[in-house]
Amino acid sequence: MTTGGWLDTPQRYGRISRGFHWLMAALFTWQFAGALLYVATGDNALTRFVGGGHFTLGFTLFVLVLLRGAWGLANLKRRPPHPGRLGRAAAAGHALIYALMIVVPSLALLRQYGSGKPFAPYGIPLMPARDSKIAWMVAPGDLLHYWLGFILLAVVLGHAAMAWVHRVLRKEDVLARMT
Numbered sequence: 117m118t119t120g121g122w123l124d125t126p127q128r129y130g131r132i133s134r135g136f137h138w139l140m141a142a143l144f145t146w147q148f149a150g151a152l153l154y155v156a157t158g159d160n161a162l163t164r165f166v167g168g169g170h171f172t173l174g175f176t177l178f179v180l181v182l183l184r185g186a187w188g189l190a191n192l193k194r195r196p197p198h199p200g201r202l203g204r205a206a207a208a209g210h211a212l213i214y215a216l217m218i219v220v221p222s223l224a225l226l227r228q229y230g231s232g233k234p235f236a237p238y239g240i241p242l243m244p245a246r247d248s249k250i251a252w253m254v255a256p257g258d259l260l261h262y263w264l265g266f267i268l269l270a271v272v273l274g275h276a277a278m279a280w281v282h283r284v285l286r287k288e289d290v291l292a293r294m295t
């Protein structure tokens with residue numbers, strides 16, 4: 117079996133889509149490990165090691181999802197189709213994952229800007245220091261970043277479980293399209 121081409125085809129996702137999928141899956145695993153460690157064990161050396169890059173990694177995931185989304189839209193007509201009612205449910209599930217992957221870091225970045233604290237991921241001076249807070253930018257993140265973050269985790273765990281269900285119970289190897 118060959119690894120196929122760079123572009124998506126109706127039979128399988130191409131190299132670039134697969135690269136985005138598994139790179140982001142690995143980075144999300146690290147991001148959620150840090151978040152869970154923080155919630156479960158509080159501030160300690162391990163949490164700082166895993167969660168210390170939360171802002172920079174979250175920013176990185178935000179940039180990656182925009183690139184991946186653009187690539188996905190450009191390949192939409194070529195991608196493996198999702199026919200039927202269950203297929204529409206799968207496509208809706210993927211759309212929900214995208215929505216959360218965009219909204220969760222967006223709210224945090226908006227809050228970061230509104231906080232007036234400087235933010236320079238990788239040394240890039242993205243947000244300068246400011247003396248005043250901007251309350252309307254901070255409020256949505258305070259309200260929703262935490263909960264939507266963990267909802268994203270739950271949806272993604274369900275997503276990985278569905279890949280397994282397809283393979284074992286329905287004997288359809290959807291996993292092969294992404295590996």
Ligand code: HEM
Pocket residue numbers: 147150151152154155170171172173174175177178217220221224225228257258261262265266268
């Ligand atoms: C896709 C990217 C991101 C995911 C999945 C995510 C997920 C989470 C989760 C689950 C929590 C709650 C657990 C905890 O307190 O450690 C959290 C907290 C937090 N995150 Fe993120 N985050 C992302 C991006 C960001 C970014 C880009 C920033 C800042 C620029 C940020 C700043 C914070 C802050 C300040 C908290 C603690 C306050 C709160 O719970 O809202 N996050 N994040």
Ligand code: HEM
Pocket residue numbers: 133137140141142144188196198206210213214217272275276279280290291292293294
């Ligand atoms: C062990 C973990 C995972 C497995 C086994 C897995 C498996 C798969 C498979 C088989 C597909 C193709 C489904 C189809 O064409 O119907 C897919 C697509 C997708 N997966 Fe995952 N996945 C995993 C983790 C993740 C994570 C962590 C995320 C995001 C946080 C994610 C987001 C997506 C999205 C958005 C799609 C739609 C195609 C795309 O635009 O890339 N997956 N996954």
